[in-house]
Amino acid sequence: MTNKSILSILSHVAHGYVGNRATVFPLQYCGWDVDGVNTTNFSNHPGYGRFAGSASSPHLVDELLQGLKEIGNFNEVYSLILTGYTPSAGAMQVIYDHLIPVYAQQGAKHPAWIVDPVLGDNGRLYVPEDVVPMYKKYFGSGHVSLITPNQFEFEVLSDTKLSDWSDVRSALVEFHRQYHIPYVVISSVVIDGEMYSVGFAAGSKDKPSIFYFPVPQIDCSFNGCGDLFTALVANAFYNNNRVLGPEVLAEVLPKLAKILRHSYDAELAATGQPPSVVRDIRVVSLRHHLLEPAGDGSLVKFLD
C-alpha cells in the first residue's frame, strides 16, 4: 500500500455529494486510497425533502471495522483516519472501541485521527442529542490530532458563543486546556458580519498559534460543503507533515471557494433563480480545481 491511504468513516448516499460521497472522490483524485466505511445507506440526503434507506446499525459498523482489522493492522495500512457524520451514539461507540486499541499499540506510527464533529449548522442540530457527549469522549481520548467543526458545532462542543475575536481566542484556548487536541480548524466563523476560517495550533510551547483567513460569503447554503472542506484539509494537513499551519488553509480555501462559486453558478444557470441552497455541489465536474496550486496565503492574520 502507498502512504496515502485513509480510512474514511462517514455517511453514504446514492445520489449527491455529502458524507463519504463528498470526501472519497476528492481524496482519490488527490491520489489517496480511500477505504470507505459507510455509517448510512441512503438514496440521497434529507435536503431533498424525501429520502429512502437506513442508518448503518452499530452491529454492521462493528462488522466492517472488524473485517478490516482481520486483513490488516490499521497502524500499518492507514496514515489518516477520518470520522465524520455518524447518526447514532451506538455507532460512535463502536468506532471508538475499534480505534482506541489502534492508538494503544506501543511503538507503532499511528494514523492521524481527524474528526469532523458533524452535529448541525446554523443553530440546528441534525443528530440525536446523545451524539454530542460521544464527540466529547472522542476528544478526551487523547488520540485525536485535528478537528474541523463549523461555528455552531464548536459552540455546542465548547459551550461558548463566538461573537468577537476575543471569544474565539479564549474559547480555543479553553478548549485546548480541556482536551489537548493539537489542531483545530473552525471552518467558518462570522465576526462583525464577515466570514472567516480559523486555525489553531497548540505548538510545543505554551503559546498557541491562532490564525484566520477571510472567506468569501455566498448567501446560500451548500450541502456537503463541510465534508469536502474536511477532505481537502486532511489532504493538505498530511502533505504538510501532519502539521496545521496557515499554509494548509491557504491551500484549501481557494479551491473550496471556486468549487462553491461555480456550483452556485451552475445551479443558477440550471434553474434561472438565485439558489438559497445548492443540494449537489459539483464535485465531479469541477474536479480540476482539486489539483490547482495553493494560494499564497498572504491574507492570513494572526490573533495575538
Next chain:
Amino acid sequence: MKTVLSIQSHVAHGYVGGKAAIFPLQAQGWDVDNINTVNFSNHTGYGSVRGLAADPEELKLILDQLVLQRESLPSKGHYGAVITGYIPNATLIGIVHDYIGEMKANSQQHPSGLHHGLSTPLYLLDPVMGDNNYLYVEQNCIEQNKRVLSRKLVDIITPNQFELELLVGYKIDTQELLATAIQTLHHEYSVPYVVITSLDGTMLGNSSVIGCAVSTSVPGRKLVIRTFEVPVIKSYFTGVGDLFSALLLDKLVTLLSNNAEDALVLAVNQVLTIMRKTLLLTHRQGLEAAAKATGNNGPVQGKINDGDTMKYFELRVVQSRDFFAYDGPGEYLPKEMVH
C-alpha cells in the same frame, strides 16, 4: 448527459465492484449515483470477509426514490446510462431489473444518429457470476440473468467466457461455438453490443494470450466478430472485469456521441490499452511493495484466497487516474474471426 447509475458491490478495502468502476468514471467526468448491492469490509479473495448483502426491501425503496420519485431529484430519474455488476442473489437481480425496465419504458431516443435502436439510459450489463469455472453467486442467478436478458433491456453486455457459457448452457471451446453463443446474445436477447472477455487463448490458437471478442449487430449487415489477443501477466488480479466494463461504458458512449464507425471495436481497443497500463503499474508496484514488506526480492504472485499476497496486487485504480483519459487508436490489432 454524463450521468450514470451504478449498481454493484461495495467493499471498504480493495478495488472490486463499485470501488473499481466508480472512480474511473468520475475521473472521466461522469456523475455517478451508486447503489451498493453488498456492503463488505473487503473482497472474498482475502480469505476472510465481513458485512452484509443489501436488504431487498431497502434496495427497492432506494431505487424507488431514485427512479420513480424523480421530481424530487435533479436527475428526474433520467440517467444517461446504467451499469450493473455483481449482484449476489436472484431476488436482488430481479428488483434491480424491474426498475431498469421502468427507466427503459420512460426512455428517450439516443442522440447517436448511427444507431437508431438505442435509447437512454444506455444499459451495460456485466452478468457477474464467476470466473475460471468457479461460480461466486448463488446458482439461481444463472436462470435469473437469462430472464433478465429475455426482457431485452440490455444494450451492452460484457460476460467473461465462463459467464457466457453459463448463459448459453454449453462449454465453449471452438470459435464456431463462440460465434454461435454471441449470435444468441444478439438475436435471441437483442443485445446490440457484445464483448466477451477472458477467452481461453488456445481457442484463438495462442495459449500465451487472453482473448477478447467483440461484435456489434447492425440490422441488414452480416455479423463480423473481431478478436483481440492480450499477453498474460502472471498474477491474480481482482476487479479487472469491473474496471473493464466501466471504462468500456465511458469510451463507447464518447465514440457513439461522435458517431464513430466501428465504435465498439475502437472502444475495446482503447480500454484494453488502458487496462494493460493499469495492470502493469499494479504488477510493478505490487512487486515493490511485497519486496519491501517481506525483504524478499524473489518473484511474488497474487494468489486467490491468500490475503498475504493478494493485498499487494490490488488494482492501482487511483494511481492510474491519468490513464483513463486515453482516446487514441489503441495498441492492439483486431482480427476478424473466421467462423
